[in-house]
Amino acid sequence: MQLSERKEKILAAIVERYIATGEPVGSKTLLEFSSLPVSSATIRNEMAELSRLGFLDQPHTSAGRIPSQLGYRYYVDRLMNRYELPLQEKRLIEARLSDAGGEPQQILEQAGQVLAELTNCAVVSTTPSDDNAVIRRVELVPLGTHTAMMVMLSSSGILKSRVCRTDSELNLELIETFYNIVSKHFIGKSASEVSIALIQTLALSLGSKSLAISPLLVTLSDLAQLTEQTQLLLEGQSNLLNYTDYPNAYELMEFLRRGEPLTNLFSGHKTENDTNVLIGKENFYRELQDSSLIFSHYSVGGKDSGALGLIGPTRIDYARLIPSLKYLTEIVGSIMSDTLED
Amino acid sequence: MQLSERKEKILAAIVERYIATGEPVGSKTLLEFSSLPVSSATIRNEMAELSRLGFLDQPHTSAGRIPSQLGYRYYVDRLMNRYELPLQEKRLIEARLSDAGGEPQQILEQAGQVLAELTNCAVVSTTPSDDNAVIRRVELVPLGTHTAMMVMLSSSGILKSRVCRTDSELNLELIETFYNIVSKHFIGKSASEVSIALIQTLALSLGSKSLAISPLLVTLSDLAQLTEQTQLLLEGQSNLLNYTDYPNAYELMEFLRRGEPLTNLFSGHKTENDTNVLIGKENFYRELQDSSLIFSHYSVGGKDSGALGLIGPTRIDYARLIPSLKYLTEIVGSIMSDTLED
DNA sequence: TTTAGCACTCTCGTTATTAGAGTGCTAACT
DNA sequence: AGTTAGCACTCTAATAACGAGAGTGCTAAA
Numbered sequence: 001m002q003l004s005e006r007k008e009k010i011l012a013a014i015v016e017r018y019i020a021t022g023e024p025v026g027s028k029t030l031l032e033f034s035s036l037p038v039s040s041a042t043i044r045n046e047m048a049e050l051s052r053l054g055f056l057d058q059p060h061t062s063a064g065r066i067p068s069q070l071g072y073r074y075y076v077d078r079l080m081n082r083y084e085l086p087l088q089e090k091r092l093i094e095a096r097l098s099d100a101g102g103e104p105q106q107i108l109e110q111a112g113q114v115l116a117e118l119t120n121c122a123v124v125s126t127t128p129s130d131d132n133a134v135i136r137r138v139e140l141v142p143l144g145t146h147t148a149m150m151v152m153l154s155s156s157g158i159l160k161s162r163v164c165r166t167d168s169e170l171n172l173e174l175i176e177t178f179y180n181i182v183s184k185h186f187i188g189k190s191a192s193e194v195s196i197a198l199i200q201t202l203a204l205s206l207g208s209k210s211l212a213i214s215p216l217l218v219t220l221s222d223l224a225q226l227t228e229q230t231q232l233l234l235e236g237q238s239n240l241l242n243y244t245d246y247p248n249a250y251e252l253m254e255f256l257r258r259g260e261p262l263t264n265l266f267s268g269h270k271t272e273n274d275t276n277v278l279i280g281k282e283n284f285y286r287e288l289q290d291s292s293l294i295f296s297h298y299s300v301g302g303k304d305s306g307a308l309g310l311i312g313p314t315r316i317d318y319a320r321l322i323p324s325l326k327y328l329t330e331i332v333g334s335i336m337s338d339t340l341e342d
Numbered sequence: 343m344q345l346s347e348r349k350e351k352i353l354a355a356i357v358e359r360y361i362a363t364g365e366p367v368g369s370k371t372l373l374e375f376s377s378l379p380v381s382s383a384t385i386r387n388e389m390a391e392l393s394r395l396g397f398l399d400q401p402h403t404s405a406g407r408i409p410s411q412l413g414y415r416y417y418v419d420r421l422m423n424r425y426e427l428p429l430q431e432k433r434l435i436e437a438r439l440s441d442a443g444g445e446p447q448q449i450l451e452q453a454g455q456v457l458a459e460l461t462n463c464a465v466v467s468t469t470p471s472d473d474n475a476v477i478r479r480v481e482l483v484p485l486g487t488h489t490a491m492m493v494m495l496s497s498s499g500i501l502k503s504r505v506c507r508t509d510s511e512l513n514l515e516l517i518e519t520f521y522n523i524v525s526k527h528f529i530g531k532s533a534s535e536v537s538i539a540l541i542q543t544l545a546l547s548l549g550s551k552s553l554a555i556s557p558l559l560v561t562l563s564d565l566a567q568l569t570e571q572t573q574l575l576l577e578g579q580s581n582l583l584n585y586t587d588y589p590n591a592y593e594l595m596e597f598l599r600r601g602e603p604l605t606n607l608f609s610g611h612k613t614e615n616d617t618n619v620l621i622g623k624e625n626f627y628r629e630l631q632d633s634s635l636i637f638s639h640y641s642v643g644g645k646d647s648g649a650l651g652l653i654g655p656t657r658i659d660y661a662r663l664i665p666s667l668k669y670l671t672e673i674v675g676s677i678m679s680d681t682l683e684d
Numbered sequence: 685t686t687t688a689g690c691a692c693t694c695t696c697g698t699t700a701t702t703a704g705a706g707t708g709c710t711a712a713c714t
Numbered sequence: 715a716g717t718t719a720g721c722a723c724t725c726t727a728a729t730a731a732c733g734a735g736a737g738t739g740c741t742a743a744a
Contacts, residue, residue: 062706062725102505163444238595250583404694
């Protein structure tokens with residue numbers, strides 16, 4: 001639906017004012033604020049009509065108006081003009097990210113913190129998932145006579161480790177056998193190919209050594225699974241408590257902690273390229289229906305592989321947050337890409 | 343100060359009742375609850391005296407009593423009888439911890455989650471710090487022509503990694519040189535010995551290769567520092583929101599997130615062996631003065647090396663939480679010890 | 685030393701009342 | 715036809731008044 005220019009101005013002004021103050025906006029307040037060359041009565045008429053059209057809500061008869069979900073939607077899609085981050089701040093962010101440590105988790109963690117500070121929202125992110133990722137390296141470091149730490153690095157830069165306990169003594173021969181098997185059967189394979197079945201047939205083919213080495217292979221398979229799993233990182237949860245008008249922060253925080261729903265949500269929207277904005281009831285999950293979720297995928301080596309998301313009340317500064325998020329996803333993607341391929 | 347047996351019974355009953363219900367306890371309520379062979383008037387007299395002695399507070403004249411900080415203290419030190427965890431539950435916890443992954447962080451994370459579920463408190467823990475820890479292994483895995491991932495494992499089982507970027511190409515010769523330096527100068531050294539000065543003199547002694555290798559050495563030193571730093575892990579923050587009478591959860595959560603204060607606090611109390619309980623204003627940090635902090639050190643290989651802590655309102659079930667915490671620190675310590683030395 | 689009895693205190697929920705903000709409508713105006 | 719001043723009307727939020735109820739401390743008797 002297309003609104004008249006004046007209605008648009010009024011809607012935009014109401015949205016922005018409400019975002020800034022959190023108070024319902026009345027016709028008089030709007031008059032001073034919007035600098036339209038009309039009287040409050042005219043604004044009242046327009047506001048009444050915007051209510052009728054569903055763009056504005058009224059907490060009660062004698063209160064000002066607040067944007068409805070539809071109102072926010074129209075504002076986000078057509079009205080807002082995005083503030084860019086100042087260049088100086090961009091440089092600052094880049095600096096903070098580039099000495100984060102280089103691993104995907106580390107980069108995302110740092111990016112999440114930056115974004116949380118910048119936006120006062122809760123920030124979620126998913127680690128890169130790459131169907132073409134393969135096992136790049138496996139190391140086995142003995143810790144005791146029967147324990148060792150196994151470390152796996154995937155081609156997408158994800159590092160996972162696990163301590164492994166063996167029944168028989170971890171001698172050099174055993175380790176060597178293990179490395180041989182690894183380089184022969186696992187390096188260069190995708191993590192999803194490391195099935196239990198493969199492990200079992202492999203163990204069987206080893207005859208006498210089978211028993212000794214199988215704990216190592218099991219750990220290897222565990223690691224492969226871990227490497228493949230996308231993880232959800234969470235930063236700035238406590239920011240949610242700053243919004244006093246937030247109904248039950250507890251429920252929301254538990255929802256975020258659970259992780260899988262959001263991971264699924266993100267991977268489900270992968271095709272759409274730009275920043276996604278889901279406002280209030282537009283969210284599928286009940287726990288998010290009092291919030292807005294803004295998320296955007298970062299791409300590593302030209303392929304979408306994970307996402308960064310912001311969560312706050314529906315009353316957030318979309319015009320500022322969307323560009324910030326967008327900028328951070330770009331940076332994250334480019335840093336990760338740089339790391340993997342020169 | 344020693345209270346009469348009857349006063350002790352009354353105090354204990356008030357504490358337990360208040361912990362259970364959150365309501366101030368009156369003389370009548372106490373009568374039904376405590377099954378003392380006296381009348382409410384007698385209880386009133388005793389309560390009045392306990393108030394005078396400072397063990398009870400009164401929200402207002404005509405309300406029941408609630409335990410004062412001193413009251414809780416007396417209860418914790420002398421009155422409460424600790425409920426042990428049922429054996430079955432202990433086994434369940436052990437199982438969850440032993441397949442956590444084996445790395446200190448992983449174990450602590452899992453222990454934190456378990457403890458958070460068990461206690462409904464926020465859980466903090468510090469990674470093991472061991473002054474005698476040395477660098478056990480360093481691996482350098484090339485990622486691109488100019489980037490590599492460096493992984494460091496310390497003797498206390500801590501694994502850290504960082505991506506490193508070199509100016510000149512990362513060829514086999516360079517990598518070999520690096521490994522030689524590492525095994526000659528770094529393996530077996532404590533992380534604190536890896537000073538900038540050492541790095542610089544080392545780089546100088548390499549002559550022509552110096553420029554090429556110095557980024558690697560810098561990363562090595564970064565990693566050494568990371569390995570040495572104790573980290574604070576946080577679980578179950580959202581539990582804090584369940585206590586409705588909690589004043590400002592935001593401030594508390596931010597305080598926990600900051601980490602260093604607690605890390606310092608824990609390492610400051612290292613000598614005391616048993617579980618520490620700090621109630622309300624007994625806490626040094628303002629942010630904790632409406633809360634109780636219970637913490638206990640776990641020991642790896644017979645040496646105190648890190649701690650687990652619980653944070654909740656002063657009105658928590660000390661009799662249940664203290665044994666739970668204690669049990670988990672023991673398990674964490676023993677699992678970590680097992681991993682490192684068979 | 686304990687206890688019954690009672691006057692007293694204070695909170696909390698309810699109700700009544702009021703000031704103020706904002707609306708929608710009508711009628712006049714451009 | 716669109717705009718605006720004016721005004722009656724509605725609803726909230728703040729304040730006060732009030733009574734019920736819970737709990738106390740004290741007194742006097744057991």
